Amino acid sequence: MLDTAPDVAAFQRFEREGWDRVAHLYDATWAPLTTQLVEPLLDAASVGAGQRALDLACGPGYVGAAAAARGAEVVALDISAAMVGEARRRHPDLDVREGAAERVDFADESFDRVLMNCGILHVADPAAVLREVRRLLRPDGRFAFTVWAHPDVSPGARLVESAIVRHAVPADDLPPGPDQYAYADPARVREALAAAGFAAGAVTLAVALWRVPDADAVFTAERTAGVRTAALLARQEPARLAAMAAALAAGMEEFRDGDGYALPMARRWWSARDEAGRLELFQPRPRLPATAPGPTHFIASPCGRAAPSGNAVSKSRSKRGSSERPRRVTLATWMRWSPSAWTTPASSSLRK
Numbered sequence: 001m002l003d004t005a006p007d008v009a010a011f012q013r014f015e016r017e018g019w020d021r022v023a024h025l026y027d028a029t030w031a032p033l034t035t036q037l038v039e040p041l042l043d044a045a046s047v048g049a050g051q052r053a054l055d056l057a058c059g060p061g062y063v064g065a066a067a068a069a070r071g072a073e074v075v076a077l078d079i080s081a082a083m084v085g086e087a088r089r090r091h092p093d094l095d096v097r098e099g100a101a102e103r104v105d106f107a108d109e110s111f112d113r114v115l116m117n118c119g120i121l122h123v124a125d126p127a128a129v130l131r132e133v134r135r136l137l138r139p140d141g142r143f144a145f146t147v148w149a150h151p152d153v154s155p156g157a158r159l160v161e162s163a164i165v166r167h168a169v170p171a172d173d174l175p176p177g178p179d180q181y182a183y184a185d186p187a188r189v190r191e192a193l194a195a196a197g198f199a200a201g202a203v204t205l206a207v208a209l210w211r212v213p214d215a216d217a218v219f220t221a222e223r224t225a226g227v228r229t230a231a232l233l234a235r236q237e238p239a240r241l242a243a244m245a246a247a248l249a250a251g252m253e254e255f256r257d258g259d260g261y262a263l264p265m266a267r268r269w270w271s272a273r274d275e276a277g278r279l280e281l282f283q284p285r286p287r288l289p290a291t292a293p294g295p296t297h298f299i300a301s302p303c304g305r306a307a308p309s310g311n312a313v314s315k316s317r318s319k320r321g322s323s324e325r326p327r328r329v330t331l332a333t334w335m336r337w338s339p340s341a342w343t344t345p346a347s348s349s350l351r352k
Helices: 008-029 031-044 060-067 080-089 126-136 155-167 186-196 213-224 226-231 237-254 310-317 329-335
Strands: 052-056 072-079 095-098 110-118 137-146 203-213 259-269 273-275 278-280 297-300 350-352
Touching: 008 031, 008 072, 008 080, 008 213, 008 226, 031 110, 031 137, 031 203, 052 060, 052 126, 052 186, 060 072, 060 110, 072 080, 080 095, 095 226, 110 126, 126 137, 126 186, 155 213, 155 226, 155 259, 203 237, 213 237, 237 259
Parallel strands: 052 072, 052 110, 072 095, 110 137, 259 297
Antiparallel strands: 137 297, 203 259, 273 278, 278 350
């Protein structure tokens, strides 16, 4: 499992060129899914008026625009020039700039909040991004980001991935990048945040419903509106693509919802606050649609300007209490969750 792309520049170029090709398709394909927790993400980071916020890997600028609507002074950054163009077109008053998340051209302690919605799985060097965020944050600043949960606990992702993996052949000519589910592992996230100088806290599992008219909409999005998976599928023979489409269509019946389908796509939510040498775990209450809980976030706070000792921090923070275990529930339970049922008070303390 790769933590960093062997050739950072090559993978950055691959992602940049990929999103340049498909930026105009994002709003119609992925946005109905990825925007479901924009407001709760801002709530979790306590984004408000008078703050300076950075929206990393901003895509079409949904998070940055929402933060600006709350009165924050926002800078949005994306590696793709086409995505920067999309964000500027949709949000003319937003300060959108082109650049990589691994190296941001701002002075130390420039921001009160840094936000990243579904972005860290598209960078070449996630650890470098965390260090850069740590550098950019002011001492009382906060960092919040979302990642997709592993297919083991995400029925929609499991269906899509199994259909592709079962029938696809590897593509050796693509630049290898970090494992896309590396940050779906709570233990690895704890270690990565601690190594970068953050305190990390409680984890829970939530889900967003990806509503589509048919299986073809899902497969078309994977083939034409993404980067990594789309590049793999572009290298498959027609017979293999047809087998994937058939497997996806057969599996979708489980998720039929009226005239269409509702695929549960899970993410993880973390929250953290560092106070007086103790790690206080809590679960904030986001504002979610009544139909289902949404994606997962990681929220981290600086714990001193110097990064803590890796071994000591990793060992102490690996002792998770029962309140931190992700919930494993059935699809029926997911479908009937409401915000009040989803958020359960949980707190404990761990010595550093």
